[in-house]
Amino acid sequence: MAIDIPHGQVGVRTVSEVRKAGGDVIRTSGKSPHHATLSGLTPEKISNLLTPTYPNPARQQ
Incomplete structure (x- = not known):
């Protein structure tokens, strides 16, 4: 299953990395x-x- 992300560039981190930095990720x-x-x-x-x-x-190009 392809995920439709409209952006040309993406940054990737885990939820635990975001939380360790002091943030939160909520569905x-x-x-x-x-x-x-x-x-x-x-x-x-x-x-x-x-x-x-x-x-x-x-x-896809």
């Missing part, structure tokens, strides 16, 4: 059954946590 509704919301971190911390980014493997 929420969205375009995918795997959608979740990250909260409790500043935009700068989120950016640092999700860097480096990788080309989205779900997007």
